[in-house]
Amino acid sequence: MLEGYKGKALEILSSIGADIGDRIVIIKPSISIEGILMPSYSLSNDIIVIKMDNGYNIGISVKDSKVALKEKKKVKTEKLNEGEIGKSEIKIISTGGTIVSSIEYDTGAVRPALTTEEIIRFMPEIKEIGKIDAEVLFSILSENMTPEHWIAIANAIGKAFKDENIGVVVAHGTDTMSYTAAALAFSLKLPGPVVLVGSQRSSDRPSSDAAINLYSSVLLAKVGKFGEVVVNMHGESSDSYTLVHRGVKVRKMHTSRRDAFQSINDRPLAKVIWKDKKVEMLRSDYIPKKELNVDAKFDNRVFLLKYYPGLDDSFLDFLVNSKKVRGIIVEGTGLGHTSTQLVDIFRKATRDGIFVGMASQCIMGRVNMNVYTTGRLLQEAGIVPLEDMLPEVALVKLMWVLAHEQDIERIKTKMLENMVGEINPRHEIDFFPRWYHGD
Amino acid sequence: MLEGYKGKALEILSSIGADIGDRIVIIKPSISIEGILMPSYSLSNDIIVIKMDNGYNIGISVKDSKVALKEKKKVKTEKLNEGEIGKSEIKIISTGGTIVSSIEYDTGAVRPALTTEEIIRFMPEIKEIGKIDAEVLFSILSENMTPEHWIAIANAIGKAFKDENIGVVVAHGTDTMSYTAAALAFSLKLPGPVVLVGSQRSSDRPSSDAAINLYSSVLLAKVGKFGEVVVNMHGESSDSYTLVHRGVKVRKMHTSRRDAFQSINDRPLAKVIWKDKKVEMLRSDYIPKKELNVDAKFDNRVFLLKYYPGLDDSFLDFLVNSKKVRGIIVEGTGLGHTSTQLVDIFRKATRDGIFVGMASQCIMGRVNMNVYTTGRLLQEAGIVPLEDMLPEVALVKLMWVLAHEQDIERIKTKMLENMVGEINPRHEIDFFPRWYHGD
Numbered sequence: 001m002l003e004g005y006k007g008k009a010l011e012i013l014s015s016i017g018a019d020i021g022d023r024i025v026i027i028k029p030s031i032s033i034e035g036i037l038m039p040s041y042s043l044s045n046d047i048i049v050i051k052m053d054n055g056y057n058i059g060i061s062v063k064d065s066k067v068a069l070k071e072k073k074k075v076k077t078e079k080l081n082e083g084e085i086g087k088s089e090i091k092i093i094s095t096g097g098t099i100v101s102s103i104e105y106d107t108g109a110v111r112p113a114l115t116t117e118e119i120i121r122f123m124p125e126i127k128e129i130g131k132i133d134a135e136v137l138f139s140i141l142s143e144n145m146t147p148e149h150w151i152a153i154a155n156a157i158g159k160a161f162k163d164e165n166i167g168v169v170v171a172h173g174t175d176t177m178s179y180t181a182a183a184l185a186f187s188l189k190l191p192g193p194v195v196l197v198g199s200q201r202s203s204d205r206p207s208s209d210a211a212i213n214l215y216s217s218v219l220l221a222k223v224g225k226f227g228e229v230v231v232n233m234h235g236e237s238s239d240s241y242t243l244v245h246r247g248v249k250v251r252k253m254h255t256s257r258r259d260a261f262q263s264i265n266d267r268p269l270a271k272v273i274w275k276d277k278k279v280e281m282l283r284s285d286y287i288p289k290k291e292l293n294v295d296a297k298f299d300n301r302v303f304l305l306k307y308y309p310g311l312d313d314s315f316l317d318f319l320v321n322s323k324k325v326r327g328i329i330v331e332g333t334g335l336g337h338t339s340t341q342l343v344d345i346f347r348k349a350t351r352d353g354i355f356v357g358m359a360s361q362c363i364m365g366r367v368n369m370n371v372y373t374t375g376r377l378l379q380e381a382g383i384v385p386l387e388d389m390l391p392e393v394a395l396v397k398l399m400w401v402l403a404h405e406q407d408i409e410r411i412k413t414k415m416l417e418n419m420v421g422e423i424n425p426r427h428e429i430d431f432f433p434r435w436y437h438g439d
Numbered sequence: 440m441l442e443g444y445k446g447k448a449l450e451i452l453s454s455i456g457a458d459i460g461d462r463i464v465i466i467k468p469s470i471s472i473e474g475i476l477m478p479s480y481s482l483s484n485d486i487i488v489i490k491m492d493n494g495y496n497i498g499i500s501v502k503d504s505k506v507a508l509k510e511k512k513k514v515k516t517e518k519l520n521e522g523e524i525g526k527s528e529i530k531i532i533s534t535g536g537t538i539v540s541s542i543e544y545d546t547g548a549v550r551p552a553l554t555t556e557e558i559i560r561f562m563p564e565i566k567e568i569g570k571i572d573a574e575v576l577f578s579i580l581s582e583n584m585t586p587e588h589w590i591a592i593a594n595a596i597g598k599a600f601k602d603e604n605i606g607v608v609v610a611h612g613t614d615t616m617s618y619t620a621a622a623l624a625f626s627l628k629l630p631g632p633v634v635l636v637g638s639q640r641s642s643d644r645p646s647s648d649a650a651i652n653l654y655s656s657v658l659l660a661k662v663g664k665f666g667e668v669v670v671n672m673h674g675e676s677s678d679s680y681t682l683v684h685r686g687v688k689v690r691k692m693h694t695s696r697r698d699a700f701q702s703i704n705d706r707p708l709a710k711v712i713w714k715d716k717k718v719e720m721l722r723s724d725y726i727p728k729k730e731l732n733v734d735a736k737f738d739n740r741v742f743l744l745k746y747y748p749g750l751d752d753s754f755l756d757f758l759v760n761s762k763k764v765r766g767i768i769v770e771g772t773g774l775g776h777t778s779t780q781l782v783d784i785f786r787k788a789t790r791d792g793i794f795v796g797m798a799s800q801c802i803m804g805r806v807n808m809n810v811y812t813t814g815r816l817l818q819e820a821g822i823v824p825l826e827d828m829l830p831e832v833a834l835v836k837l838m839w840v841l842a843h844e845q846d847i848e849r850i851k852t853k854m855l856e857n858m859v860g861e862i863n864p865r866h867e868i869d870f871f872p873r874w875y876h877g878d
Contacts, residue, residue, distance in 0.1 A: 143813050147749045175772035226695050237868065243876060254871055255774050255804030262874045271876065282877040300749035306770070307507055308834055309618050310586045310739035318757055331745070333614035335694050337582035343596035363802075365694030374582050395747055429676065432693055433872035435676055435701045437710065438721040439681060 003380045007045025012067050024050065027066040033058065034070060065344050090167050090221045092119060093159035094140040096152060097173025099199035112170070112251030124210045129277075130222045133165070142173025142198075143179070147298035147399060150183035157184065157194055161292045167221025171214070174198040174252060174260070177231060181247030182396040183419045184227040187296035188222030189283070191289050193224035196231045196247065200258045209234045209258040216242045216272035224278055227289035228420065229270060234258040244270040244279075248393050248422035264364060265388045265424050265431055287420065297403035298357070299326060304395045306331040306361060308336040313345060320349040327355040327398045327411075331382065331391040336360055336367030337374045343381045345436035350382025355411050357384045357398065359391035364432060384412055389421045397422060446484025451506050452476070457646045460512030463489065466505040472497070473509065481655050489520035526816055527572030529606050529660045530599035531558060532578045534592060535578040536612025538638035541649035553610070558837040568716075572604070581612025581619070581637075584840060587738035589736040591624035596623065600731045606632045606660025610653070613691060613699070616670060617621045620686030621835040624859045630728050631866035632663035635670045635686065639697045648673045648697040652748040655681045655711035662718055666728035667859065669708060673697040683718075687832050687861035691804070703803060704827045704863050704870055726859065734784055736842035738765060745770040745800055745836045748779040754785060759788040766850075768795040769822065770830040774808030776813045782820045789821025796823045796837065798830035803871055823851055826862045836861060 002013050003020055019038055026048060030086045032324030034382070035050030038057055040377035047059040048067065093102050093162050094114040103295055116134045120127055138149065140196040153170060160168045172180060188194065197217040199210035217232045224230075226245075231250045234241035236259050243259075271280045301327050305316065315382050319325055328349065332338050336358040338346075358378065360367050374414050379385065386394045394415075401414045441452050442459055457463050457476055461570050464473040465487060469503075476498055486498040487506065514810075530640065533539050533553040541561075553574045555700030557565055576595050579589070592609060599607045611619055620635050627633065636656040638649040656671045658820050663669075665681075670689045674682035688705035708771050710719045738877075744755065758764055767788065771777050775797040788795055805827040808814030818824065825833050840853045857864070 005866060141811060142777070143746075143772050143781075144780070145748045146778070146780050150748075175774075175776055176748050217628065218760055252773065252801050255801045255806060257804065257871060259871075260801065261802070268876060298749070300751065302749070303746055303751075304747050306743050306745045307582075307616050308743050308831060309584045309589075310737070310741070310838060312739065312742075312763060313761060314761075315742065315758070318761075321752065322753075322757075324751060324753060333582050334691065335614075336613055337580070339583050339585070341583070360694050362691050362694045362699065364692055365696065365699070366693060372580060374580055392747060399749060422489055424782050430875040431694060432698075433874040435872040436869040 003411070004040030007383045009040065009046055012062055013048065016067060016069045016398050018067075018069050019073060022069060023071040024048075025068050025070050026050070026060050026062075027068065028064060033060060034149055045220060059241045068098060068371060069276070070124065072310055077133035088165055089130040090169060090218055091163070092132055092134040092152065092169045092218070093160065094134060094136050094171040095142070095149070095157050095173070096141070097142050097171065097198050098202050099171045100139060101202060119214070119230050123215055126215055126218050129218050129371055132218060140173075141418060142176040142423055145180060147183070147300050150180055150187070150298060151296040154184055157188060158292060165192070167195070167224060169214075169217045169221050170194065170196045171372045172196050172198050178247070178250050179392055179396055180259070181226065181231050181250065182393045182422070183298065183400070184249040185422075186397055186400040187411050188229065188295065189264050189290045190229070191292050192228035193221050193226055194223050194229045195224070198233065200234070200256060200260060201332060202350050212239055212274050213242060213277065216274040219274070219277060220244060220270070220279055224353060225281070225289075226269070226272075226286035227430035228287040231261055232272065233261040235268075236269060240273070241415065243268040246421050249421055249424065251392070253389060253411045262433070264390060265366070265427060265429070267431065278305070285296050286415070293399040298399040299402035300399055301325050301402065302327045302329065302395060304331060304391060309339070311339070313342065314344060316345050318359065319353065320345055320354065325354060326402050327357070329386075329391055329395045329398060330356060330358050331360060332358050333360045333369070335371055335375060336369045336378070336385050337372065338378065340377055343377050346378060347381035353408050355398065355402070355408060355415065356382070357386045357394055357415055359386050359389055359390075359394045364389065366427065384415060386415065388427065389422050393422050412424050443479030445782060446784040448479065448485055448487050448501050448589070451501055453706070454489065455506060455508045457506075457508050457525045458512060461508060462510040464507050464509050465489070465501075466469070466507065467503060471742045472499060472534065474657050482544060525812060526568040526570065527604055529608060529657055530602070530604040531571055531573040531596050531610060531657070532592065532599065533573060533575050533578070533610040534581075536581050536610065536637050537641050538610045538636060538649050538653065539578060540645060540872050541638055541641045565654055565657050568657050571657060577873070579612075581615040582853070584612075584741050584772055586622070587715055589619055589626070589737060592619065592734040593623055596627060597731060597733035600630050604631070606634065606663060608632065608653075608656045609635045611637050613639055617686070617689050617691060618669050618831055618835055620668050621832045621861070622690065622735070622737065622839070624686040624861075625839040626733065627668065627838055628729045628732035629668070630731050632660050632665055633668045634660050634663070635668070637672065639673070639695060639699060642760035642788060648695070651713050652681060655713040657719055658713070658716060659683060659709070659711055663709075663842060664720070664757070665708065665725035666727075670700055671711065672700040674707075676708060680710070680712045682707040682712065683711065685860050687859055688829070689864065690829060690831070700861050704805070704866060705827055706870070731848055737838040738841035739838055740764050740841065741766045741768065741834060743768050743770060743830060748778070750778070752781065756783050759784055759793065760792065763791060765795070765841050766878045767866045768825075768830055768834045768837060769797050770800045771796060771797050771806070772785050774810055775808045775817070775824050776811065777817065779813050779816055782816050785817060785822055787821035792847050792852065794823070794841070794847060795821060795855055796825045796833055798825050798828055798833045800830070802829065805866065823854060823855065827866065828861050832861050
C-alpha cells in the first residue's frame with residue numbers, strides 16, 4: 001500500500017512496483033538521490049518522500065525525474081529462543097511516537113510493526129529482564145491522541161494485567177504523554193506499574209534516548225513495587241539515569257531536550273540506573289499495588305482558558321452560553337487571578353451549573369485565592385481554587401470527573417479530593433529548579 | 440470617601456465619622472477587634488474590612504456589633520532636605536501591586552499615595568542614589584491591566600525621559616508584569632533604563648522583598664548602561680542579589696516565591712548586589728541607549744489558544760468565523776503541534792487573512808515544525824513557527840504588530856523580525872534550569 005500517495009507520484013511508484021520500505025533511487029538531471037520510500041505527508045501530487053541514509057526524510061518532486069526500484073524491503077526477523085517463548089511478564093503496548101519509529105527505523109520496519117522480535121533486535125539486553133510481549137495498539141503521533149485513545153489504552157492495560165503480566169510499558173509520543181499519563185492515573189487501580197515511555201530523539205541520531213528509555217522502562221515494569229502510572233524519561237542530559245515521575249505531577253518542560261520531562265511541585269518517585277540494572281526509590285509514599293480496576297470515561301465538554309491582559313470577554317461569553325461546556329479550567333495569573341471584569345461572566349457560568357476551577361500559568365507553586373481582593377471576588381463568583389494541580393492535569397481530571405458525576409457539589413468535592421497524588425499538600429523548597437545565573 | 444462600602448456598613452461607618460485609614464474597633468459580644476479601616480472588597484452590605492496589627496486583613500460582619508472610632512489616620516510626611524529638592528534623575532511611576540501597598544502599609548498611607556516622601560521614609564537609603572520623583576499613574580492590581588494601561592505607562596515613561604530623567608522605575612503588580620514589560624519593550628526606543636519592579640511578599644511580612652527590589656531598581660535606573668525594558672526581581676531565595684531580566688524573555692515561574700521571575704531561553708542581563716551598591720553586567724549584548732521614541736498601539740483582536748487533547752473544534756470555528764480576531768497564537772505541544780484534525784480550520788483562518796503563529800506550551804526550547812509530519816501540515820496550512828518566543832510575548836508582540844500593519848505578509852515578516860531580543864537565535868545548554876533529583 002502506497003500510503004498517502006496520489007496523482008503522478010502514485011502512478012510512477014505503482015508502475016515500478018515500489019512499496020513503502022523499499023529502497024528506491026530518484027534520478028534528476030543534476031543529481032540522483034537514494035533512500036527508503038516513506039509514506040507521503042505531502043499535499044502535492046508530485047512529491048515522493050524518502051528517508052536518506054543520513055536518517056533525514058526528504059520530499060522530492062517527480063518532475064523531470066526518473067524513479068527506479070533498487071531493492072525490495074527486507075523483512076528481517078529475530079528468532080526467539082525457547083526460554084523466551086511462552087507467557088509474558090511484561091507487556092509493551094505501543095501507541096506510536098518517536099520511540100516506536102526509532103525501533104522501526106533501526107529494524108528496517110516501516111509503520112506499525114513493533115513486534116516482540118523487533119524490540120529484542122533493537123535492544124537485545126531487554127531479553128534478560130524477563131519475558132516480554134509487544135502489541136501495536138495504534139500508531140499515531142501523540143498530538144493526535146484523544147480521550148477515545150486514552151480509553152483504548154486503559155482497556156489494553158487492563159487486559160494485560162488480566163493476562164497476568166506483572167507490569168506494563170506504554171510507548172507513547174512525548175507531545176501529549178503527560179495528558180495521557182494523567183488520564184490513565186485517574187482511570188486505573190493497578191496491581192503493578194504502568195510505565196509511559198517516549199523518546200525525544202529518534203534512533204537515527206547518535207544522541208537517541210530510545211534504547212535507554214525503553215530498557216529502563218521494561219526493568220521498572222518488572223521490579224517496580226508500586227501500583228501507579230508513571231512517566232519514565234531521561235533524567236539529565238547525559239545517559240546516566242532515567243527519572244520516574246508520578247503521572248499526574250509531570251510536564252514536558254522543553255521542546256527538544258532529552259531530560260524535558262520533570263516533576264513539578266513534587267519529587268520524582270525513583271531513578272533507574274540502567275547500567276547497574278537498578279531502580280532506586282526516592283520516595284516511599286508511592287501508591288501500593290491494588291486489585292485491578294478500569295474505569296475510563298471522559299467528558300470533553302471542557303475548556304482550558306489561559307488568561308491574558310486584553311482577553312476579549314466575548315470569547316468567554318460564547319463559551320459560557322454555547323451549552324457546549326460543562327467545565328472550564330482557568331489558567332490564571334499568579335496566585336490564581338483574572339481581570340475582575342470577568343467576575344460577572346464567571347458568576348453566570350457557575351450559576352448555570354458550569355464548574356470553573358483555577359490553576360496558575362506560573363505552573364509552579366500553589367494557587368491561593370484568599371490573599372488578594374481579586375481572588376476573593378472570583379471565589380465569590382463560584383470559582384474553585386485547585387491547589388497546586390497542573391492546569392493540564394486539572395483539565396484531564398475534570399473530563400474524568402464530569403463523566404462520573406452530574407451534581408455540581410459532587411463535582412466540586414471530587415475535584416478537590418486528592419485521588420492519586422495530583423495535589424501535593426506540602427511543597428519543599430527544592431521543588432523549584434535552579435536557574436544558572438552566571439556564577 | 441468610604442471606598443467600596445454600601446448599605447448597613449456604610450451607614451455605621453458614616454455615623455461615627457470614620458474614613459479609610461482610620462483606626463477603628465469592632466466590639467462583638469465575645470470579642471473586640473481593632474485595626475485600620477480598609478476599602479471594602481465584599482459584595483455584602485454588612486462587612487467591614489480592617490487590617491489587623493499582624494498585617495492581615497479581615498472582613499467582619501456588623502451584625503450584633505458596635506463600631507467605634509479609635510484614632511484618625513495620621514498623615515505623616517518626611518521633610519526633604521534641601522539637596523534632595525529640584526530636578527529628579529530617576530522617575531518612579533507607580534501603577535499598583537503589592538510593592539505599592541507595601542510602601543503604603545509601612546508609611547501608614549492608604550491607596551494611591553506613593554509620594555516621593557513616602558518612598559524615602561520607607562527606604563531612606565534611596566536618597567543616596569540620586570534625586571527621585573514619584574508619580575502615581577494608577578493603582579490597580581496587575582491582573583486588571585489592559586493594553587490601554589500599557590499605553591498610559593509608555594506615555595508616562597516617554598514624558599519622564601523628556602523631563603530629563605536618566606532612568607525610570609515602574610512599580611507594578613507581579614501577576615502580569617511580564618506582559619507589560621513585553622508591551623513596553625515593543626513600544627519604546629529608550630535613552631536609558633526602564634526597570635519594572637514588584638514584590639511577591641507585602642512588607643507586613645518579615646520576608647518582604649519590597650525594599651530590596653525597589654532600592655536595587657532605583658540604583659539600576661541610575662547607573663544602567665542600557666536602553667531597554669527590564670524586570671528586576673529577587674534572584675534567589677535569599678536576599679543576596681536581584682536579577683535583571685530582558686523584558687521579552689522573562690516569566691513568572693512560581694505563584695509565591697520571591698525568585699519567581701526567571702529568564703527563559705536566555706541569560707539575565709545583570710545582577711544587582713544591593714549591599715555593595717553594585718550592578719554586575721552578565722552580558723554585553725544589551726540594547727544601547729537610543730533617542731527616545733514612543734510608539735504604543737495595540738490591537739487586542741487576538742486569542743491565545745492552548746492546545747490540549749480533546750479540544751472541541753467548534754470553539755476554534757467560532758474564533759475563526761467570529762470576525763473578532765485578526766490573529767491567533769497557538770500554544771502547541773512539543774515542537775509546535777496540534778491535532779492534525781485542526782489543519783483545515785487553521786487553513787481557513789489563514790486564507791481569511793488571520794495570522795496564526797505557533798509557540799510551545801513546553802515554555803522552554805524552540806519550536807521546530809520541520810521535524811514531524813504534523814508540523815509540516817500545519818505550516819502548509821499557513822501557521823508560522825515563532826522560534827523560541829514565549830507564548831505570552833508572542834501574543835503581546837502580535838497585538839503591537841497588528842496595530843501597525845494591515846498586510847498579512849508584512850505582519851508575518853514583523854512577527855519573525857527580532858525586534859528587541861524576543862527571539863534568541865542561540866540557546867546555551869545551561870539555559871535549562873536544574874531540578875533537584877534527590878542526589
